[in-house]
Amino acid sequence: MPTIFTKIINKEIPADIVYETEDVLAFRDINPQAPVHILIIPKIEIPKVTDLKGSEHSELLGKMFDAANVIAEAEGIAETGFRTVFNCGNNAGQEVYHLHLHLLGGRKMNWPPG
Numbered sequence: 073m074p075t076i077f078t079k080i081i082n083k084e085i086p087a088d089i090v091y092e093t094e095d096v097l098a099f100r101d102i103n104p105q106a107p108v109h110i111l112i113i114p115k116i117e118i119p120k121v122t123d124l125k126g127s128e129h130s131e132l133l134g135k136m137f138d139a140a141n142v143i144a145e146a147e148g149i150a151e152t153g154f155r156t157v158f159n160c161g162n163n164a165g166q167e168v169y170h171l172h173l174h175l176l177g178g179r180k181m182n183w184p185p186g
């Protein structure tokens with residue numbers, strides 16, 4: 073089912089886009105939890121991590137992490153460090169059911185996460 077992220081992909085609603093290829097889009101989170109907080113999404117609709125199949129999606133996942141590394145470099149957080157997170161389902165607090173990789177950086181992160 074399409075989510076608000078499909079509207080961002082289709083440029084029907086605005087977003088602060090920082091990276092775009094044929095397969096992947098990345099934009100700043102509207103409610104940032106760190107100085108750098110960017111969401112990296114596939115352009116195809118995959119609701120969540122449990123819908124991923126290695127046989128189908130490994131290349132796409134590789135492209136999402138390529139995006140994370142390019143963006144981290146551009147944002148100046150590649151050397152200081154950053155966190156990448158996929159929230160999956162209710163207990164993890166997933167709100168938008170279109171797969172997205174959070175890229176968070178620019179401050180010291182705590183572990184374990186809340």
Ligand code: AMP
Pocket residue numbers: 076087099100101102103104111158159165166167168169
């Ligand atoms: P999650 O809780 O992992 O599903 O994360 C969803 C994220 O999407 C949250 O961090 C929201 O702040 C973010 N978000 C929701 N709507 C938008 C939007 N229109 N533009 C940018 N980020 C959004």
